[in-house]
Amino acid sequence: MKYELKTLDVADAHRLYDFYQTIPAAENGAGNKAHGLTQEQFIEWIKQEERWSRGLDLRADWVAGTTYVLYVDGAPVGRSNLRHYLNAALEQDGGHIGLSIAPQYRGRGYSKILLRETLKRAKEKEINPVLVFHFSDNVPACKMSESVGGKLVEERFHEKHGRFIRKYTFDTSKLD
Numbered sequence: 001m002k003y004e005l006k007t008l009d010v011a012d013a014h015r016l017y018d019f020y021q022t023i024p025a026a027e028n029g030a031g032n033k034a035h036g037l038t039q040e041q042f043i044e045w046i047k048q049e050e051r052w053s054r055g056l057d058l059r060a061d062w063v064a065g066t067t068y069v070l071y072v073d074g075a076p077v078g079r080s081n082l083r084h085y086l087n088a089a090l091e092q093d094g095g096h097i098g099l100s101i102a103p104q105y106r107g108r109g110y111s112k113i114l115l116r117e118t119l120k121r122a123k124e125k126e127i128n129p130v131l132v133f134h135f136s137d138n139v140p141a142c143k144m145s146e147s148v149g150g151k152l153v154e155e156r157f158h159e160k161h162g163r164f165i166r167k168y169t170f171d172t173s174k175l176d
Helices: 010-022 039-053 088-092 110-124 139-147
Strands: 003-007 065-072 075-083 097-101 130-135 151-158 163-170
Touching: 003 110, 010 039, 010 065, 010 075, 039 065, 065 110, 075 110, 097 110, 110 130, 110 139, 130 139, 139 163
Parallel strands: none
Antiparallel strands: 003 065, 065 075, 075 097, 130 163, 151 163
């Protein structure tokens, strides 16, 4: 198995459009704003994501973040977003990394690869510690974070979502 984590790029739009349509618009706190877009809208969305990664055109309550796509044997299987810094809201709900695996590729260990590789990008950007949140009842996601070295630092009821959430920290200085 050969894998590669690449930044979202308009040059890959033709390979990524169908992939992004398989990921639900909202699931377990992860949003997919590209779900349901036309191909033309999708290309514009990628261009906007590229601007946001450079901190351009951000709403006042947003932070810069880079979107990555995990390719396994040339096929896109998952995506992550690495927020370059956190505001007060993201420190309580959201964290540095959001990720999702397309439904047809789940259960194969790709989320661990995606999280590990995204944490390496965080280290390159000198982000430490890295915060990641999961709903407590999303057992596969919690196990994934724990298996990649995340330390559970908090579990609490989240009023907005009506569910318990877990907060994990990762020490990127300990990554290879």
